[in-house]
Amino acid sequence: MAFTYFFRDLQTLEMVRDHVIPALRSRRFIKIWDAGCAMGPEPYTLAIILRENMGPTFRNVKIYATDIDESGHFGEIVNNGIYPKDQVKRIPKRIFEKYFKENGNPGHFIVAEKLRRCVEYQHHDLLSLVPIMKDLGLIMCKNVLLHFNEKERVEVIKMFHDALAKGGFFVTEQTQKMPSQVSRLFEPVVSHAQLFRKRS
Numbered sequence: 001m002a003f004t005y006f007f008r009d010l011q012t013l014e015m016v017r018d019h020v021i022p023a024l025r026s027r028r029f030i031k032i033w034d035a036g037c038a039m040g041p042e043p044y045t046l047a048i049i050l051r052e053n054m055g056p057t058f059r060n061v062k063i064y065a066t067d068i069d070e071s072g073h074f075g076e077i078v079n080n081g082i083y084p085k086d087q088v089k090r091i092p093k094r095i096f097e098k099y100f101k102e103n104g105n106p107g108h109f110i111v112a113e114k115l116r117r118c119v120e121y122q123h124h125d126l127l128s129l130v131p132i133m134k135d136l137g138l139i140m141c142k143n144v145l146l147h148f149n150e151k152e153r154v155e156v157i158k159m160f161h162d163a164l165a166k167g168g169f170f171v172t173e174q175t176q177k178m179p180s181q182v183s184r185l186f187e188p189v190v191s192h193a194q195l196f197r198k199r200s
């Protein structure tokens with residue numbers, strides 16, 4: 001259930017780069033919630049894309065990465081940012097060389113400190129329907145909502161809407177359609193990805 005990998009679904013992340021960064025980069029604080037982050041490849045991939053494209057304003061970004069984590073180990077893995085070779089081998093060479101280095105334990109690589117500073121893990125159950133905070137600029141929730149029934153999906157998306165700042169964004173995976181019960185709360189940003197902007 002916690003299947004994930006670095007640079008998964010790059011097309012959706014490129015939509016974030018092209019549409020979300022320009023809209024949020026002038027904000028003093030850019031708060032992002034990665035809901036259902038698994039062991040961290042997703043929030044760290046997002047952090048890399050933001051750092052590569054935002055220049056100095058990247059220092060204003062915080063990614064709050066959360067998961068229900070039935071194993072009890074995700075917090076340690078995400079916060080330490082150490083991954084074995086087989087999990088980092090898909091990362092493009094230039095990016096890998098820039099943001100990862102061997103950590104002393106052969107075959108294991110640590111994420112650069114500037115990215116680890118930006119990503120903060122918390123345990124969180126989406127079905128509690130209590131947001132981790134409000135005024136978020138972006139909520140990313142990919143490959144998680146499919147595990148919920150329709151009523152749960154609708155309630156979780158309402159909670160996301162409530163947690164977003166005015167003009168904030170919500171992105172989910174390509175195959176996850178916005179339920180009709182909540183579609184009035186968001187406007188689609190593009191036709192070819194599940195990227196939405198909060199209607200005020």
Ligand SMILES: C[S@@+](CC[C@H](N)C(=O)[O-])C[C@H]1O[C@@H](n2cnc3c(N)ncnc32)[C@H](O)[C@@H]1O
Binds near residue numbers: 003004005
């Ligand atoms: C398939 S992984 C997706 C990881 C990442 N978002 C990605 O797309 O690569 C699904 C994640 O959702 C988490 N999850 C499942 N139910 C959840 C819940 N109620 N609250 C928070 N996270 C949950 C699982 O623990 C798992 O890590």
